[in-house]
Amino acid sequence: MIIGYARTSTLDQVAGIEAxxxxxxAAGCEKIFQEQVSSVDVARREQLELALEFTREGDxxxxxxxxxLARSVSHLLGIMETLRGRGAELRILGMGIDTATPTGKLMLTVLSGVSEWEREIMLExxxxxxxxxxxxxxxxxxxxSAMLKxxxxRRLKADGLGATEIATRLGIGRASVYRVLSADA
Incomplete structure (x- = not known):
């Protein structure tokens, strides 16, 4: 079976996920998993996990x-190991890479290393x-932004709420709640 995985970083990228x-x-995917979550964040990518679990031998x-697909070379290699363990392969349309071939496996490893290097240079x-x-x-x-709240x-703390509940209600980090409260002390 040919299984697709699509991801965009934000909910605003509707055209990107549709494309x-x-x-x-068009590539013949019979089942497509899709989500809108950043690859940089450590947030779980549930649809990717489901896609990997769904794969079977020959897929x-x-x-x-x-x-x-991947955040880094090590993340890619982990995904590749999962697929290999399930007897499945990976195809990247934009690069013309198919890991069903030895050359495809080599090219994927080399290009992912170059991509990670490029990202590190950009961050530097x-x-x-x-x-x-x-x-x-x-x-x-x-x-x-937390200080604006x-x-x-203070009002929620006076109402008897704890830091975790205050953070959840206001959409800020718990550390930010403590920072605001310690500024008063």
Whole structure:
């Protein structure tokens, strides 16, 4: 069976998920798992887990691009090990890679290493740019959103709620609740 997996990072990327589903359908996918969750976050990617569990011997998991599937080389290798253990293969449409062939396996490993290197270089450049902007007084950083809710935090605390419940209700981190409350002490 040919199984597809589509992912976008945010709910705003409706066209992106639709395009992936269209391409996966055109590639002959009989079942498509799809989700909208960031690959960078450590959030569980439930549909990917379900797709991997669904695969059986002789199946092929198909994605449109490598970055839709794996966060890093080690994550990719873990996915590949899972597929191999199930007797399944991986095909990446945008790269023309199919792990059913030895060349496909080699190319996937090499290209994923280059992709991870490229991402690390980009992050390093970003850090350098932020440092330069800070030195020049141009970098302001993110506005402290939790502190904007400090009055609400205090009110809920006065109502007898605990930090976890306050954080949940206000959509902020528990540490931010403690930070607001400790500023009052």
């Amino acid at each position: 992936q589903v269209r391409d996966l359908t 092929t998991l198909v994605v449109t691009r490598l970055d839709r 450049r970003q850090r350098i740019g932020v440092e330069k902007a800070k030195r020049e007084g141009k970098y302001k950083g993110r506005k402290p 400090s009055d609400e935090v």
